[in-house]
Amino acid sequence: MQNRCCTRIAGIGPSRPKLAQPNFRHVSVITARNAHRDRINLLGAQQFANDTQQQLVDFYSVDKWKVPTQHNKQKNRKKSRHLHASESIESATQEILWGLPPNSTQHVPGKLSICKGMPVLIKKNEATECCITNGAEAKIVSWHSHQEDRVAVLDTLFVELINPPRNIQLDGLPPNVVPLTRNSVDITCKMPDDTEERISRQQILVLPNFAMTDYASQGRTRPNNVVDLNNCSNHQSYYTCLSRSASAEGTIMIQGFDPNKIMGEASGYLRQEFRELETLDHITELHFDNALPSHIEGHRRNTLVTAYQLWK
Incomplete structure (x- = not known):
């Protein structure tokens, strides 16, 4: 999908996969x-x-x-x-x-x-x-x-x-x-x-x-994976649906999808989440090495990260 070349969308063309194929018949569809x-x-x-x-x-x-x-x-x-x-x-x-x-x-x-x-x-x-x-x-x-x-x-x-x-x-x-x-x-x-x-x-x-649903599909590995990405809300949902597949040949999408949800940059909230996780990881390392000042503490993530940022 990053190369805008998705070949596993179901269709009527000779090279397109089809739901009528025996391996996809009556396979549960993952939808949002x-x-x-x-x-x-x-x-x-x-x-x-x-x-x-x-x-x-x-x-x-x-x-x-x-x-x-x-x-x-x-x-x-x-x-x-x-x-x-x-x-x-x-x-x-x-x-x-x-x-x-x-x-x-x-x-x-x-x-x-x-x-x-x-x-x-x-x-x-x-x-x-x-x-x-x-x-x-x-x-x-x-x-x-x-x-x-x-x-x-x-x-x-x-x-x-x-x-x-x-x-x-x-x-x-x-x-x-x-x-x-x-x-x-x-x-x-x-x-x-x-x-x-x-x-x-x-x-x-x-x-x-x-x-x-994509939520119910978590934790499964499916040799034949039929997915409907059209109503997935974000790239995490796309990943959940597609990562159930055991192979590309066993994957089929039953309609189109919005490539911007998986090709665009991560949202600001997600980037902030990653930054805070990295900060918490660094705080843990400092605490383990006895290099963390005693005033940096907190029972919640927000207060702990804020105290660390003020110290730095």
């Missing part, structure tokens, strides 16, 4: 915004079902109003137009809550549309000893469910962990297959009219894994 993640997941789930000749099965959460305590009533009144006398949610409002995207419900989906073999991302540290951790990747094997109020509700979701840190073998299950059970969590939902409602939601805490 949760709203884009949710939309890509929605489209990706349907495409996966079509490619595998399956039908998506919809499973719904069990929701109740979170009745505020006396201590929190005044605070909650500012967020919600109504205070709810009971936990029951009327059907029209329930349909709205189920239809909200995960980025409006603190990443706890109201409706999970899944099929066998679909990649998912686990969203909670459920059993770290079994490698069931927040951010772990898996694919769906099977599930147990029941009908409640005329909709299907998941009880247990069986998933096969993808490249876990160690092999997991549970009694009666194939290698690396683990069960995920429904959790009850209190969440704040952002409604279409921009009001906020507090509910208690029971759902299995996974999301389809056809897209993830």
Whole structure:
């Protein structure tokens, strides 16, 4: 990119990489915004079902109003137009809550549309000893469910962990297959009219894994890395997305990007951060060598750096 010669942008030209290539098919896209993640997941789930000749099965959460305590009533009144006398949610409002995207419900989906073999991302540290951790990747094997109020509700979701840190073998299950059970969590939902409602939601805490944010991608090495840089806010975000790649050949960008964010100079705030880190490093060296005057001290970085600068 420094030479303005980026050859890994997807396109229709004969020399351009393409998302239709087998190694990029159904690979999770790294994007900057949760709203884009949710939309890509929605489209990706349907495409996966079509490619595998399956039908998506919809499973719904069990929701109740979170009745505020006396201590929190005044605070909650500012967020919600109504205070709810009971936990029951009327059907029209329930349909709205189920239809909200995960980025409006603190990443706890109201409706999970899944099929066998679909990649998912686990969203909670459920059993770290079994490698069931927040951010772990898996694919769906099977599930147990029941009908409640005329909709299907998941009880247990069986998933096969993808490249876990160690092999997991549970009694009666194939290698690396683990069960995920429904959790009850209190969440704040952002409604279409921009009001906020507090509910208690029971759902299995996974999301389809056809897209993830740059934040969620940290710490991963991906042989095939599909990235959307168009909405990355700065060069740090660019680095996070692109450094997940194991090779240039395994990297593909799905649209253009702003080269100024990665080719321009560092911001003033970032340069100041580097200067202060160098100053703190020098202060540490002086302190280790017993060459730092006793009056240079401080419990915060700003006061310590200021005292050092006045001394120099």
